[in-house]
Amino acid sequence: MTRLINNHFHVHPLLWMLLGIGILTGSLWQLVIMFSLVWIHELGHYAMARFFKWRIRSVMLWPFGGVMETEEHHTRPFHEEVLVVVAGPLQHVWLWGAISLLGYAGWFSPATIEMMHVYNGILFLFNLLPIWPLDGGKLLFLSLSYALPFVRAQQILLYLSLFFLAVSLIFALIFLPFSLSTIFLAAFLLWENRLEWKQREYSFLRYLMKRHEQNGEKVHKLRAIHVNEDIPVMHIFRQFKRGNHHQIFVTRPNQSRAQIDEGECLYYYFTMKQSRAKAAELAEWFAS
Known part of the structure; x- marks a missing residue:
């Protein structure tokens, strides 16, 4: 299992760059905590996908999350896809308890425990936003694709994703302290939505091909x-x-x-x- 994780998990160069900046600016500890939480989150997706014997290409770890690429293109049973998606956010539930136990045991200072709880809560809530390619966006697409034709579900998903991205950015700029990381994150999500829109026909053909090769889905x-x-x-x-x-x-x-x-x-x-x-x-x- 360890060998498989080493083969599949990759760290994006931007994350290495941020870790280097963290060493120079004295914020390495905060970045290590965030990286650890992101890694455990993606490990939840990975473990559930392995349980269902999905073919996994890679798991790329970004500064604010990760992306697991698989060979399963929306042709697996509905319950499998839902469980693989929710397995990531569910990690933050037991992490909340684990962090609390570390605090009770006195292994870390109260300030560090509070920081861990804040980062854990932010990652949990952030990933549930109905924005592609976050977990909330994937759950939204799964719901739409069972209520509507696949192509129509794709279109509505991206329209709603851009809407919620704009609303979330406006909310962050008005009610939260200004941060360049917020702008970078919004730009990254906008770029991902743009790529998904440009590749929507290709994604649909992959879905049809997999449906053809597997002689249909459940x-x-x-x-x-x-x-x-x-x-x-x-x-x-x-x-x-x-x-x-x-x-x-x-x-x-x-x-x-x-x-x-x-x-x-x-x-x-x-x-x-x-x-x-x-x-x-x-x-x-x-x-x-």
Whole structure:
């Protein structure tokens, strides 16, 4: 397990730079406490993902948090994804008790214990904000993706994320002491949201590919999609919802209908490489 952690966990160069600045400015102890809390937070995500046998690419530790990259692209069961996300914030619950015990044991000064509690509480509340890619943003996306088609959930998530980011920044500037770290953090989150918006089509294709390779995800119900024969196949995919298995009904000009399973539709798109095909061609190919 230790070897796996060493292979997967990486420290961003910016964090090393801040640790160096901490040595020069005498604030190293505060940065060590923050780094330790961030590491334990990400270890919670990592341990839960390992428990469910997720394929993990890396865990990058930033000054204000971390990002775990996996090969699972929104095709795992809903409860797995929720547990992996909440496993991070839950670490701060037992950490609160552990820090209190350290204070009762007299291992650290009251000022240090208070600082630990403050940092622990800030990280806990901050990560629950409904802003992408924070844990709160991921939980928001999971909820949206089960209520709405995947593509629509992506769009609404990013709109809401930017809204909550703007509200949070305004609140911080008005009610909290001015800090350059707040500006840097807001800029980082804005950049991440911008990247996610630019990569949304690629993320959607990865989701479809994984759904195709794994022969669909865990199904809670069947869902019918009715389209005209001139609708592109990609437009059919844009109506896919998580937790549903789709039956596509293509209406022809004579009002007859062709029924196609979502697995056949994904096979036609990815295996047959018919990315520009329309529903009429799809129906004709499976009828022949």
